[in-house]
Amino acid sequence: MAEYKPIRKVVSGNYAAAYAVKHARVQVVAAYPITPQTSIIEKIAEFIANGEADIQYVPVESEHSAMAASIGASAAGARAFTATSAQGLALMHEMLHWASGARLPVVMVNVNRAMAPPWSVWDDQTDSLAQRDTGWMQFYAENNQEVYDGVLMSFKVAETVNVPAMVIESAFILSHTYDVVEMIPQELVDEFLPPRKPLYDLADFSRAISVGALATPNDYYEFRYKLAKAMEDAKKVIKDVGKEFGERFGRDYSEMIEKGYVDDADFVFMGMGSLMGTVKEAVDLLRKEGYKVGYAKVRWFRPFPKEELLEIAESVKGIAVLDRNFSFGQEGILFNEAKGVLYNTSARPIMKNYIVGLGGRDFTVPDVKAIAEDMKRVIEAGKLDREVEWYHLKR
Amino acid sequence: MNTLFGEKKTEAKKIVFTSVDQYPEAPISLATTLSNFTGDWRTFIPVIIEEKCVKCYICWKFCPEPAIYIREDGYVGIDYDYCKGCGICANECPTNAITMEKEEK
Ligand code: SF4
Ligand code: SF4
Numbered sequence: 001m002a003e004y005k006p007i008r009k010v011v012s013g014n015y016a017a018a019y020a021v022k023h024a025r026v027q028v029v030a031a032y033p034i035t036p037q038t039s040i041i042e043k044i045a046e047f048i049a050n051g052e053a054d055i056q057y058v059p060v061e062s063e064h065s066a067m068a069a070s071i072g073a074s075a076a077g078a079r080a081f082t083a084t085s086a087q088g089l090a091l092m093h094e095m096l097h098w099a100s101g102a103r104l105p106v107v108m109v110n111v112n113r114a115m116a117p118p119w120s121v122w123d124d125q126t127d128s129l130a131q132r133d134t135g136w137m138q139f140y141a142e143n144n145q146e147v148y149d150g151v152l153m154s155f156k157v158a159e160t161v162n163v164p165a166m167v168i169e170s171a172f173i174l175s176h177t178y179d180v181v182e183m184i185p186q187e188l189v190d191e192f193l194p195p196r197k198p199l200y201d202l203a204d205f206s207r208a209i210s211v212g213a214l215a216t217p218n219d220y221y222e223f224r225y226k227l228a229k230a231m232e233d234a235k236k237v238i239k240d241v242g243k244e245f246g247e248r249f250g251r252d253y254s255e256m257i258e259k260g261y262v263d264d265a266d267f268v269f270m271g272m273g274s275l276m277g278t279v280k281e282a283v284d285l286l287r288k289e290g291y292k293v294g295y296a297k298v299r300w301f302r303p304f305p306k307e308e309l310l311e312i313a314e315s316v317k318g319i320a321v322l323d324r325n326f327s328f329g330q331e332g333i334l335f336n337e338a339k340g341v342l343y344n345t346s347a348r349p350i351m352k353n354y355i356v357g358l359g360g361r362d363f364t365v366p367d368v369k370a371i372a373e374d375m376k377r378v379i380e381a382g383k384l385d386r387e388v389e390w391y392h393l394k395r
Numbered sequence: 396m397n398t399l400f401g402e403k404k405t406e407a408k409k410i411v412f413t414s415v416d417q418y419p420e421a422p423i424s425l426a427t428t429l430s431n432f433t434g435d436w437r438t439f440i441p442v443i444i445e446e447k448c449v450k451c452y453i454c455w456k457f458c459p460e461p462a463i464y465i466r467e468d469g470y471v472g473i474d475y476d477y478c479k480g481c482g483i484c485a486n487e488c489p490t491n492a493i494t495m496e497k498e499e500k
Contacts, residue, residue, distance in 0.1 A: 103421035162420060199420050208461060213424035222415045223422045230420075 004249060006182035013174030016144040016181045017083065017109045017167070018043035020151035022053045023189040024107075027078040030058035030069035034088040035121050036175040037111045041083060063088040067095035067106075074104035075211050077198040079155065082106065085171065086113035086127040093131065096164075100135025100227060102212045103199065105158035105165070107151060108136075112273065112324075113171040114359040122360020123170040125273060125325035129301070129333040135227055137165040137234060138301040140272040144169075144179040146299075149251060152184070152193060156241050159196050161234045163227070170274035171360065184249055192248055231303045238300055256305035258297040259312065261287060265294030267318030267349070267375050272298045272334060275324055275356065275363050282368030291372055298334065306341045313347040320375045324357040331388045352378055353388045361392050433460050437480035440498040445470055447492035454484035454493060 011019065017040045021029065031041045047053035056078075058069045066082045073080040084092060089110050099106050114124035128138060139154055141147045147169045154165035169175055184192070200209060215223060239254050246252030258276075260283060262268055269279045276297040283295050296312050296319075298305065313319065323332025330336060335353035342348055354371055357363040371391065378384060412418050424431075448470055455463045455471055462477040463484060485493040 101422065200423060209423040211421065211423055213422065215422055219412070219418070222412070222418050225415055226418060226420065 004188055005185065006249070007185060008180055008182055010178050011144060011181050012039065012176050012178050013141070013144045013147045013169045014039040014111070014176065015043050016148040017151055017169070018047065019181075019183055020148045021055075021081050022047050023184065023186060024079065024081075024152055024155050024193055025190070025195070026053075026055055026081045026155075028056045028058065028070065028073035028080045029082065030060050030066045030073070030080070031082045031084070032060055032063050032066045032088065034063070034085045036113060036171045037083045037085040037088070037109070039176070040109060040111075063091040064095055067092040067099065067108075070106045070108070071095060071099050071102065071104055074099070074106045074198075075102065076202050077196070079159075079196045080104075080106045081108065083109040083111070085111040086115055089127050089131060090115070093134065096131055096134035096136055098212065099164040101223070103162040103227070103230070105155070105162055105196070107154045107158055107165050107167065109147070109151065109167045109169065111171050111175045112168055118359075120359045121171060123173050123274070123324065124358050124360065125168070125323070125333075126358075128166060128168045129325050129327075131166070132302065132333070135163065135231070136302065137163055137231070137238075139165065139167050139299060140301060141167060141169045141174065142274055142277050142297060144174055144177070144181050145251070147174060148181050148183065149245065149249075149253065152189065153238075153241050153245055153253060155196075156193050157234060157237050160237045160241070161230045162199055163230050163234060168273065173274045173360075182249075182251075188248065192245070235303050235305070235307075238303075253299065255308065256298070256300040257308040257312065258299055259294065261294035262296065262312055262315060263294075264292060265316055266292040267320060267379060268294040268296045268312060268316050269320050269322060269368065269371070270296045270298065270312075270334065270338065271322035271324070272301060273324065275322060278363055278365060279322070279368055282365040282372075285365065286369060286372055291376070293372055301334070301337075304337055304341070309338060309341050310345060310347060313342050313345070313349050316349050318350040318352070318375055318379045320371055321351060321353050322356050322363075322371075323353060324363070326355055326358065335388070350379060350382070350384065351387075352384060354391045355388065356391050358392070367391065432476050433479040434462075434474075434476045437475075437478060437498055439480040439482060439495040440475070441473060441478065441480070441482070441484050441493045442496050443471060443473070444492050444494065447490045449490055449492075451489060453487050453489060457483050457487045459483060 060066045070080040070082045114120035139150045150167040158165040242253030321335040332353045460477040466472045482495045485495050
């Protein structure tokens with residue numbers, strides 16, 4: 001194994017994604033431009049034009065077609081990638097089921113952007129979380145480094161369990177903000193991520209098969225179980241791949257929930273994506289001021305890290321769930337998931353849901369501190385006044 | 396897993412699975428595509444006019460069923476067990492060497 005010397009580059013989250021696609025030796029990219037995703041594809045196009053990457057680029061007329069072309073390429077055995085955002089992801093919805101149902105390990109970057117109307121191009125997780133039940137794995141990146149690492153790991157995990165994966169980054173906060181990213185030399189990426197071995201060889205005409213063929217009620221059910229099981233199996237693969245990544249490149253991703261100060265914390269902040277960067281900063285400061293707080297950053301939302309959440313819940317009195325998303329008629333989506341996991345256990349910390357940062361509203365360290373005060377009050381009182389708090393509302 | 400692919404057309408039959416472990420990982424056709432006799436669907440039948448055929452094999456590429464094959468003499472033949480009469484071959488043939496005729500049954 002060659003010695004690892006990272007290549008440091010100052011890049012946007014989108015460029016980090018494009019470099020990861022190049023380093024993963026992706027063979028087919030099909031995509032349609034949508035702000036704030038566009039520069040991912042522009043950068044990939046530049047790599048192709050300069051002869052730096054041997055990628056077949058398929059220009060398409062919509063996101064639905066982008067996913068359809070990715071599925072076709074993946075079914076034929078290629079390593080396929082696409083990227084989108086918000087309304088574009090929604091337009092892909094039908095095709096997302098085709099990728100997961102046919103067990104094709106397509107990897108996609110979704111740049112989290114608020115759904116319209118009102119028209120918005122800023123950060124909000126409702127777009128990707130609305131695709132929760134499509135059978136795609138979901139990795140939420142906190143920073144540009146995690147976008148790069150997430151794409152590389154996602155290919156490896158996806159191609160091991162044959163389930164597609166989404167790597168999710170925040171609009172503008174990551175997609176267009178430049179930061180130092182440690183990239184991995186090509187030969188070491190090649191060792192970590194060898195060429196894909198597809199389940200079936202479509203080019204073998206002596207064993208002609210059709211993909212996604214009809215299954216009657218007598219067979220459909222079993223295929224669904226197989227996908228459910230693959231998602232369950234993916235948890236171990238995710239941890240193993242995350243550990244291997246850490247051993248090779250120094251950044252450990254063996255935990256599906258990244259934890260800090262949890263052991264002796266009264267309560268923790270739980271959330272996903274870039275807002276957890278702010279939380280981590282704030283928790284460091286709050287600790288210095290004597291607050292017994294910690295954080296739990298959910299990296300993988302699908303498959304959902306139930307077991308890791310249970311462990312955290314057993315040791316804390318409260319969990320403040322920060323949702324940059326909302327399921328209308330109910331509550332924040334992560335909050336809803338987390339509460340569901342804890343129902344059948346005796347570990348039942350007080351949980352409060354804070355809806356924050358929708359549509360790109362700033363979420364800052366003082367906000368975290370204010371929420372900490374509120375959470376402290378709730379825990380001392382031992383009961384909730386309201387379960388869901390629209391934290392940023394102009395009252 | 397071999398039984399899934401290994402059948403010849405003459406022995407092709409629908410495979411019945413009795414436990415979840417027997418299923419292939421991805422939903423691919425459970426019997427081979429060859430066991431699906433799409434020739435039963437046909438109303439129109441393609442007829443090849445050999446004098447016009449230039450052996451470009453465009454019809455072979457476009458046929459959505461395993462119906463067109465290349466004969467030893469280089470001309471194309473049609474396997475009527477599989478030809479569903481869609482007419483794509485006739486539409487794509489650059490020399491109009493294929494016509495679609497109503498089939499007498
Ligand atoms: S009519 Fe359709 S199925 Fe029959 S040979 Fe032509 S393309 Fe194939
Ligand atoms: S497309 Fe027409 S010319 Fe070409 S091989 Fe078929 S029948 Fe012959």
